[in-house]
Amino acid sequence: MYLSEETREKIKALRDKYPTKKAALLPTLHLVFDECGYLGTDQLDEAADVLGISRLEINEAASFYTLFPKHKVGKYLLQVCDNISCSLRGADNLVGYIKEKLGIEVGDTTPDGLFTLWTVECLGSCGTGPVMQVGDRYYEKLTREKVDKLLDKWKNGGEDGSSKEPKQSDR
Amino acid sequence: MSEKILFKYIDYPDQDRIETYIKNGGYTALRKVLKEYQPEEVVDIVKASWLRGRGGAGFPTGVKWSFLPKDGNKPIYLIVNGDESEPGTFKDRQLMEYDPHQLIEGAIISAYAIRCHTAFIYIRGEFVRPAEQVGKALQEAKDKGFLGKDILGSGYDLDIHIVRGGGAYICGEETSLMESIEGKRPLSRQKPPFPAIEGLWGCPTIINNVETLSNIPHILNNGAEWYKSFGTEKSPGTKIFCLSGHINRPGNYELPMGVNLKELIYEYGGGIIDDRPLKAVIPGGSSTPILRADEIDVNMDFESLAAAGTMLGSAGVIVMHDGTCMVSALQKLTKFYEHESCGKCSPCREGTNWMNKILKRMLKGEGRPEDVDLLYDIAKNILGRTVCPLGDAAAMPVIGFLDKFRDEFENICNGGKPKGTIHFPFN
Ligand SMILES: Cc1cc2nc3c(=O)[nH]c(=O)nc-3n(C[C@H](O)[C@H](O)[C@H](O)COP(=O)(O)O)c2cc1C
Numbered sequence: 001m002y003l004s005e006e007t008r009e010k011i012k013a014l015r016d017k018y019p020t021k022k023a024a025l026l027p028t029l030h031l032v033f034d035e036c037g038y039l040g041t042d043q044l045d046e047a048a049d050v051l052g053i054s055r056l057e058i059n060e061a062a063s064f065y066t067l068f069p070k071h072k073v074g075k076y077l078l079q080v081c082d083n084i085s086c087s088l089r090g091a092d093n094l095v096g097y098i099k100e101k102l103g104i105e106v107g108d109t110t111p112d113g114l115f116t117l118w119t120v121e122c123l124g125s126c127g128t129g130p131v132m133q134v135g136d137r138y139y140e141k142l143t144r145e146k147v148d149k150l151l152d153k154w155k156n157g158g159e160d161g162s163s164k165e166p167k168q169s170d171r
Numbered sequence: 172m173s174e175k176i177l178f179k180y181i182d183y184p185d186q187d188r189i190e191t192y193i194k195n196g197g198y199t200a201l202r203k204v205l206k207e208y209q210p211e212e213v214v215d216i217v218k219a220s221w222l223r224g225r226g227g228a229g230f231p232t233g234v235k236w237s238f239l240p241k242d243g244n245k246p247i248y249l250i251v252n253g254d255e256s257e258p259g260t261f262k263d264r265q266l267m268e269y270d271p272h273q274l275i276e277g278a279i280i281s282a283y284a285i286r287c288h289t290a291f292i293y294i295r296g297e298f299v300r301p302a303e304q305v306g307k308a309l310q311e312a313k314d315k316g317f318l319g320k321d322i323l324g325s326g327y328d329l330d331i332h333i334v335r336g337g338g339a340y341i342c343g344e345e346t347s348l349m350e351s352i353e354g355k356r357p358l359s360r361q362k363p364p365f366p367a368i369e370g371l372w373g374c375p376t377i378i379n380n381v382e383t384l385s386n387i388p389h390i391l392n393n394g395a396e397w398y399k400s401f402g403t404e405k406s407p408g409t410k411i412f413c414l415s416g417h418i419n420r421p422g423n424y425e426l427p428m429g430v431n432l433k434e435l436i437y438e439y440g441g442g443i444i445d446d447r448p449l450k451a452v453i454p455g456g457s458s459t460p461i462l463r464a465d466e467i468d469v470n471m472d473f474e475s476l477a478a479a480g481t482m483l484g485s486a487g488v489i490v491m492h493d494g495t496c497m498v499s500a501l502q503k504l505t506k507f508y509e510h511e512s513c514g515k516c517s518p519c520r521e522g523t524n525w526m527n528k529i530l531k532r533m534l535k536g537e538g539r540p541e542d543v544d545l546l547y548d549i550a551k552n553i554l555g556r557t558v559c560p561l562g563d564a565a566a567m568p569v570i571g572f573l574d575k576f577r578d579e580f581e582n583i584c585n586g587g588k589p590k591g592t593i594h595f596p597f598n
């Protein structure tokens with residue numbers, strides 16, 4: 001078993017929530033991701049069985065969505081936006097800086113398994129760019145100093161990337 | 172500052188909580204509607220207000236609603252589009268995060284108007300906190316009897332579900348969005364049939380943007396004539412303009428439709444960073460054709476921008492100063508569309524890939540003189556030949572950049588150095 005009893009129960013609860021069973025597919029992907037941190041074929045197959053849809057269906061849909069890593073990633077998945085507005089504000093330099101600091105390329109994970117670095121498309125936070133998403137949170141108006149502080153905090157076992165601090169209005 | 176409608180209470184402490192929202196006049200429109208109006212009357216008021224969709228296309232909302240079949244026996248669905256992924260756009264996030272009840276009240280009234288009993292709010296997967304905020308607000312609304320069975324004793328029932336996306340721009344396109352909710356691999360559908368006739372699970376479906384529906388309570392409270400007193404005759408109301416890029420005060424600005432772009436950039440946005448000369452502006456999100464600095468004396472409404480050869484789109488205003496290399500900027504956008512193409516039709520799937528390849532070749536200094544026309548030709552051949560409008564969205568910026576900055580592309584293809592100081596690494 002790749003999924004906990006709790007997640008399996010949650011998936012079962014979704015089965016009757018929507019007009020069709022299949023409509024529970026995307027919410028199920030979120031549940032699997034929340035528990036495992038990525039969507040592997042084993043996890044997906046099991047989720048499909050619990051939901052009562054075909055394994056092919058779930059894999060076919062899951063492979064489309066880029067939000068979910070398909071392999072195990074570092075404890076902190078740094079997703080830096082490198083689309084146009086953030087780039088005009090120096091996102092690319094920042095990506096270079098993070099690469100140098102962590103000693104990895106985009107797409108890679110540090111040997112200690114702590115950090116994975118990704119570049120992603122527009123996060124819908126262009127007014128406060130450069131921005132990166134780590135776990136549930138956005139880190140906005142990034143500078144090298146801010147990146148230094150965050151990486152240090154996480155290296156020293158600080159709060160994890162999914163903590164939910166209230167954000168300030170960016171206006 | 173002019174009068175605000177949607178952002179009036181956005182900075183008000185605890186506006187996300189139902190008590191505060193009610194104290195600030197919230198849910199009075201819903202009470203009034205359920206007591207005084209038949210569904211058709213609500214549709215008529217929204218039609219009369221000439222509210223136009225804020226998701227990009229600007230289609231009149233009331234007119235869209237009236238396309239629903241009058242006598243069908245299938246259920247009718249409402250989908251609130253909170254996928255917000257067009258580069259340069261970041262308004263719906265704030266509306267959902269800081270004033271979720273305004274959206275929910277708008278959604279309930281709209282659902283009542285179209286006789287819908289099950290609605291969905293589709294929120295892009297990255298927006299974790301906005302989804303939590305909307306979720307919390309839905310529960311509060313339910314607890315107060317604004318949602319669920321027999322709303323406020325009117326006999327009207329409505330459930331609203333949140334669906335969180337999985338990180339795919341194409342899911343903002345209405346037909347792909349429906350495939351996504353249905354649990355399929357979200358490839359866009361061929362239209363017609365239009366969603367109002369055959370949408371979610373083959374049933375009549377209305378899809379509206381977050382900002383569009385957030386206007387609804389205000390229109391029902393104050394009337395169509397009041398709403399039309401804002402903005403221009405054909406584009407009434409206010410609009411949230413998202414300013415980003417090389418601008419001193421980036422952020423969201425709610426202003427009447429038709430505000431002048433120059434004023435928006437220099438008065439509201441505080442001008443260009445480091446007081447540098449302006450080079451170009453993308454006026455309505457990444458897919459709208461670019462304007463040169465000498466073309467920004469234009470009003471920001473659907474008609475004026477169309478007359479200027481571009482579009483209001485999602486009103487994501489992306490500002491670039493003289494240091495920006497246009498080839499590099501266009502490659503960023505093209506890479507995005509290549510990445511986000513759903514792959515269903517070849518002009519879009521192959522065309523975006525070819526265009527990105529050519530642009531990368533140019534940036535590497537390997538461009539050939541004929542590449543400029545080749546790029547133009549590919550873009551022109553995508554236009555109007557695809558299943559969904561993403562193909563056009565990818566082609567329009569290419570055509571726009573080439574029309575306005577052809578010399579930079581030619582220069583690079585003839586062995587010249589790229590212009591400007593800002594060059595992005597490309598992949
Ligand atoms: C590629 C593509 C992406 C889109 N993304 C969004 C989006 O993120 N949010 C949105 O509201 N509309 C988006 N739209 C427009 C929707 O298809 C639809 O027209 C809109 O949600 C209708 O709402 P409105 O009439 O209130 O504007 C997109 C369209 C296309 C072609």
Ligand code: SF4
Nearest residue numbers: 513515516519557559
């Ligand atoms: S235009 Fe692009 S995104 Fe739209 S259906 Fe065709 S391949 Fe898919």
Ligand code: FES
Nearest residue numbers: 081086123125126
């Ligand atoms: S371009 Fe980075 S958040 Fe939009």
